[in-house]
Amino acid sequence: MGSRAEGLEERLKRSLRRLKWEMDPFSWSQLFIVLAAFAAFMLIPLGMVIVRSFYTSGGFTLDSLKLVLTDDYYFPLRVHLTSDFPFISMEGVRGSLYHVVEYTRPTGEVVKIIYITGWDFGVLVNSLVVATSTAILSTVLGFTLAFIFAKYKFPGAEALRIISLIPLLSTPFVGAIGLKRMIVSDGVLNVLFHDILRVIPFKVEITGLPAVIMVQTLIFYPIVMLNAYTALISLDPSLEEQAINMGASGFRLFRTITLPLATPGVEAGALLVFILALEDLGTPIVFKGTVAEKVLTFQIFNRIFTPAGLISQEATTLALILLVISAVVFVAVRRYVSLRRYAMLGKGGIWRPRRRRLSNKTVVLVYVFVFAVLFFATLPHIGVTLLAFSKEWGTTILPESYTLNNFKAVLADEQARRSIVNSLVYSGIATVFMVILGVSAAYLVSRKKGVPGIEALDLLVTLPIAVPGIAVATGLFLTYLGTPLSPTISGAPLLIASYTVRKIPFTVRSVFSGLEQTDKALDEVAWTVGASRTRTFFTIILPLIALNVLAGGMLSFIYSMSEVSTGIVVGDANHRDAPMTWKMYDMLFHGLAGGLAQPAAMGFMLMGLQFVFIVGANLLLRKRATALIGV
């Protein structure tokens, strides 16, 4: 009778019987639309990326891969295997960590500027360096903050914790515009610390890859922080108390009990930050013209179109490499996330986390640290805000005067106006699709656990988290250029499709958590009194998870609005149908004399919308919300 002994045919028969039992026509149609949408706008395009990396009109070739792996521009490092002692040659590495420039002001004062530029390891390694550094820094910052907020009691802790989440309200693209204004040699930081306070005898300008890392860290650390915080406060305090009881204390307690128990959550957060940093296109774009543009995303974006109007195989190959790195990391995330889910099952009730009061001296230290972090973390947002309202802003710490003219200018620009409407319309339509597809997928995954292979569907709908937007954009172009869906005909289809498949995880996650919190007995009892599964779905399940659907839809909508990769690529191909993010990019580099102010005004609008929607979604779900922004 053992299931191992039975034959394949028997197992197949059993699976089919199971399938017939679990799935009715309604469930089948739900499954079908999800699979169809993902196949058409995610799987086939990504498949095209793989295929076109190796096939040209001349047949199979490794030339492109060879080029990318041997060209000094992409990969200048050389592995020397021939000598007695194999080593990697660093000869190809260019640049230095910093260089110093001195100049004399008209007043006769000598000013020393230290430019922190970082090395250039070539495109491939640069991307890894950026993603790794951002992940590590975000983890250190995020975990430390989470630990402070989870374990210590001090006045204002809750308010500071909420303020430290502010970066979640923006995207690297918008944040980079704000921060850039802060960290250039005439920027706010130098004016403040060098010119006014005179605490630093030289000016510092952060640029190139270090600037990218800085922006990304300041935007992404809350992801680790949320994960770590959730893990730390949901630790059963009795576990720690038990250890204390047995004589552990201080650092030993932290190292042997607290840290290992919180590790899965933190690691999941760190890996997610790695992926987000790797696939970020917005920040490199803002720092275009420096080494910052020598990363995978920017290079793909920059050469997606060849002058001949075809898609360059080089870009395709780079996209493939990006995809492979993300996929490897994604597999790791999945492992840790499922671990975390498991760990949360074990938790019996709700307890008051153990929080320690601090001595006055330590409180001061904690405040210094927290305020320092929050100062830097809010810089991008303050920067965008000030820029958006600034009339003239020279070498002073704050703009000399304020105005609404930047907004007026944006709204007076016909193309900008249209881009706002485009973004709202595309995101709105995409949200309708995301809700339909996301609710279907979440329902199947939550309620049809008996269906063989349903885990694969779960994997599929969370996959977009790990798929770099620029790779999707490349794939969509490869697949649909020259078809009726071609972006050169209309930008709408591909943008809506791309928003839908890329941002659906937010809806799925929210709806799924709602379903998991809804007792299955509520469905079952409806069946027993005679309601078909379809009817139960619409009259019982949907009303019960309505809030989660709404909140998830709101998050999906707002992240569609701020989507960068596909938006800019499609916008470049078709200005008329371009979204807001493309228009911001366009203003940054091809705009009029406005400089950063007008893109900042658009960024500010985006940030404002994002603020309203994220806070709204969190209010709707109250305490359940941490689960939404986390992995």
Added chain:
Amino acid sequence: MVKIRTVDLTKRFGEVVAVDHVSLEIQHGEFFTLLGPSGCGKTTFLRCIAGLELPDEGKVYFDDQEVTEVPPHKRDTGMVFQNYALWPHMNVFDNIAYGLKIRGYKKEEIRKRVMEVLKLVKLEGMENRTPHQLSGGQQQRVALARAIVINPKVLLFDEPLSNLDAKLRIEMRAELKRLQRELGITTLYVTHDQEEAMSISDRIAVMNQGRVMQIGTPQEIYKHPKNEFVARFIGQGTFLYGEVVAKDGERLKVRLEAIEKEVLAVPSHPEANPDVGDRVLVMVRPESFELAPETRDSNEFEVEVYHVSFLGNSLRVQARAGDAPFVIEVDPDEEVPVGKSIKVYASPELTLAIRL
């Protein structure tokens, strides 16, 4: 009204066999209870009857119609869940009316029926409350009303009373039984509470590890347990292992292991009649003992009393003979000295031998 029959019903979860080849029949209008410890498969069995689980093997019949793979909404059952499963987004009226709406009744008819059933479960005037405005007992009644208002062929109860406090539970028991008798609906009831099962059921199936250990009326199961599991699971008793050394028709002579003694006993269940040489479990129910005024030839035990508790209508005496614990119930007016030895007697007819 319908007769439920299962044939070799089997349900596995991975390697665990939750229900293991269970065949049984529930008669028209019968109140049938599945009783067993948690994890014995009773709820899984019930869910197979409701259509909420697909059995791996075996068949389910309602009368002569096979329903094994019929989806739950076409089975015409009414089910009451352990946690009541009231829909929080509907008020009491809508909760109860839901099944009627699906059946396409007219508005007035629905109203009439809901009001009737509210009266039946004594919740008149509560129809506009939402579930969270109700006490546990009231929620229970709404769940019951929702199940019976559609006049189902079968009523299914999954530990419906286990979330109520003790007093309410006893009230609701009587209430449930009354309703079931009035409505005459075939009922399958699942519980781990043997007292509840005894007081409410026409017949009981005692389950353990996915198998049915015994089916019978409460009296049969209490008085004639078929095996050690049922004997120990149902009620209290004094249990002594031994070996059958002689047999004379229905009379058995058993040599005990813990005490050097031979006792006379009868087979507990006709289908489990032990032979000479068989190892048996000898069981005496507490109330089957009497204090022995005069010396008897057999079945008399000298036991040392270590605890006496007054239960109102009886005295419960806990005592020991050697290593063997005895539970004895005697008249509340008797004086039983703690720490002293007393003599007790159990007649051979009430001394039951269970084949092991």
